[in-house]
Amino acid sequence: MAEAILEVRDLHKHYPLTQGILFKKQVGAVKAVDGVDFDLHQGETLGIVGESGCGKSTVAKMLVNLERPTSGSIRYKGDDITKLSPRALKAVRRNIQMVFQDPYTSLNPRMTVGDIIGEPYEIHPEVAPKGDRRRKVQDLLDVVGLNPEYINRYPHQFSGGQRQRIGIARGLALQPEIIVADEPVSALDVSVQAQVVNLLENLQTEFSLSYVFIAHDLSIVRHISDRVGVMYLGRIVEIGTDAQIYDHPTHPYTQALLSAVPVPDPEARAHRERIILTGDVPSPANIPSGCRFRTRCWKAQERCALEVPLLAVPAVYRLTDSPAKHDSACHFAEEKHVVPTEEDTGNGGEGPGGNGGNGGNGGNGAAGAEANGGAGPKPL
Numbered sequence: 001m002a003e004a005i006l007e008v009r010d011l012h013k014h015y016p017l018t019q020g021i022l023f024k025k026q027v028g029a030v031k032a033v034d035g036v037d038f039d040l041h042q043g044e045t046l047g048i049v050g051e052s053g054c055g056k057s058t059v060a061k062m063l064v065n066l067e068r069p070t071s072g073s074i075r076y077k078g079d080d081i082t083k084l085s086p087r088a089l090k091a092v093r094r095n096i097q098m099v100f101q102d103p104y105t106s107l108n109p110r111m112t113v114g115d116i117i118g119e120p121y122e123i124h125p126e127v128a129p130k131g132d133r134r135r136k137v138q139d140l141l142d143v144v145g146l147n148p149e150y151i152n153r154y155p156h157q158f159s160g161g162q163r164q165r166i167g168i169a170r171g172l173a174l175q176p177e178i179i180v181a182d183e184p185v186s187a188l189d190v191s192v193q194a195q196v197v198n199l200l201e202n203l204q205t206e207f208s209l210s211y212v213f214i215a216h217d218l219s220i221v222r223h224i225s226d227r228v229g230v231m232y233l234g235r236i237v238e239i240g241t242d243a244q245i246y247d248h249p250t251h252p253y254t255q256a257l258l259s260a261v262p263v264p265d266p267e268a269r270a271h272r273e274r275i276i277l278t279g280d281v282p283s284p285a286n287i288p289s290g291c292r293f294r295t296r297c298w299k300a301q302e303r304c305a306l307e308v309p310l311l312a313v314p315a316v317y318r319l320t321d322s323p324a325k326h327d328s329a330c331h332f333a334e335e336k337h338v339v340p341t342e343e344d345t346g347n348g349g350e351g352p353g354g355n356g357g358n359g360g361n362g363g364n365g366a367a368g369a370e371a372n373g374g375a376g377p378k379p380l
C-alpha cells in the first residue's frame with residue numbers, strides 16, 4: 001500500500017453548550033467528532049459514510065482547516081497541521097482543497113466563473129502570476145469539461161452539474177494533492193451524479209490526487225472508493241477496503257446501513273435481509289456509555305454499556321486470512337453477508353445472514369441475538 005499522505009489520530013471537535021446571558025457558563029458540549037482515526041494513502045480514495053449529523057462535515061472542515069480541532073492530530077506528510085505556524089499552514093493548505101456539497105450556495109452569484117475559479121490565486125499568486133491567470137482558468141474549465149468561452153458567465157447561467165464542475169475546477173486551481181469532497185454529488189440528479197463521479201475519477205488519475213469522499217449514499221461511495229470508513233455519532237466504527245466493508249461487514253451498524261441499500265436485481269432483493277434500526281440517533285451532547293451504538297443495536301449485551309469497543313481487528317479474525325480481518329469497533333464483531341453476492345442468489349450459496357462460521361466471539365451469546373430483522377434497542 002502507498003504511504004500515508006494524511007494521518008488522522010484521535011481527532012475531536014467539541015462545541016461548548018452554554019447557558020446564561022451575561023455570564024455564559026459551559027453546561028456541556030456537542031461532541032460532533034469524538035475520537036476519529038484514519039490514514040489516507042497516496043492516490044487512494046477513502047469514502048466516509050454515515051447518517052446525517054454523525055460528524056462527517058466537521059471532519060472535512062478540520063482537514064482543510066476551516067475548523068480547529070478541540071484535540072487530536074492531522075499529520076500531512078508527517079507534519080501536524082493543527083500545530084503549524086500560520087505561514088507554514090498557508091503552504092500546506094494549498095495542497096488540501098475542498099469541494100462542497102451544494103453547487104447552488106457554494107458559488108458567489110455576483111462573481112463570474114473566471115473570478116470564482118481564479119480567486120485562490122489572490123492568496124497564492126506564486127501558482128499563477130496575474131498575466132497568466134485567465135489562461136489557467138480557461139485550462140481548468142476545459143479540464144472539468146466546460147467550454148473555456150464560459151469564463152465570463154455567472155453561476156446562475158449553469159445547470160447544477162455544471163456548477164459542481166465549477167466547484168471542482170476551483171478546488172483544482174492550486175494544484176492540490178488532496179481533495180476533500182463533502183457530499184459532492186448529493187444535491188445533483190441521479191443522471192448527473194455518475195458524470196461528476198466519473199469526472200472525479202478521471203481527474204484523480206490525471207493529477208495523482210488523493211480523495212476523502214464523503215457521502216450518505218453507500219452505492220456511490222463503493223463506486224469511487226478504495227477504502228471506506230463508516231461513521232456513527234462522531235467516530236469511525238468500521239473501516240476497510242470496499243470489498244471488506246460491503247461484502248464482509250462485521251459491525252452491526254454497517255450491516256444495518258447496507259441492508260437498506262436498494263438492490264436492483266429482484267432475486268437478490270428476495271434474498272436480502274433488512275435490518276431496520278429503531279430509535280433515534282442519540283444527541284451528540286449526550287453520548288451513551290460504552291458502545292455509542294448500543295441504544296440501537298440488536299446485538300447489545302451488558303458489556304456494551306460498560307466498555308468502549310476499540311477500533312481494531314476483532315480477536316476472532318486476527319490470526320486468519322478472512323476478509324473480515326479489518327478494523328471494527330464492536331465487542332461482538334461478526335461477519336454477516338447483507339448485500340447478496342452471486343453465490344448467495346445463484347447456486348446454493350449460504351444466503352444472507354450466513355456469517356462465514358467464525359466460531360463465535362468468546363461465548364458471549366451475541367450470535368444468538370442476531371438477525372431478528374430489527375427488534376430495536378435492547379433494554380440494558
Ligand SMILES: Nc1ncnc2c1ncn2[C@@H]1O[C@H](COP(=O)(O)OP(=O)(O)OP(=O)(O)O)[C@@H](O)[C@H]1O
Nearest residue numbers: 015030031032051052053054055056057058059284
Ligand atoms: N458550529 C456548531 N456548533 C454546534 N454544533 C455543531 C456545529 N457544527 C455542527 N454541529 C453539530 O455537530 C454534529 C455533526 O455535524 P456535521 O455537520 O459534521 O454532520 P454531518 O455528518 O456532516 O451531517 P449531514 O450528513 O447532515 O451533512 C451535528 O449534531 C451538528 O448539529
Ligand code: SF4
Nearest residue numbers: 291294297304330331
Ligand atoms: S454488539 Fe455491543 S459493542 Fe457491538 S455494536 Fe452492538 S452495542 Fe456496540
Ligand SMILES: [Mg+2]
Nearest residue numbers: 056057058182
Ligand atoms: Mg455534512
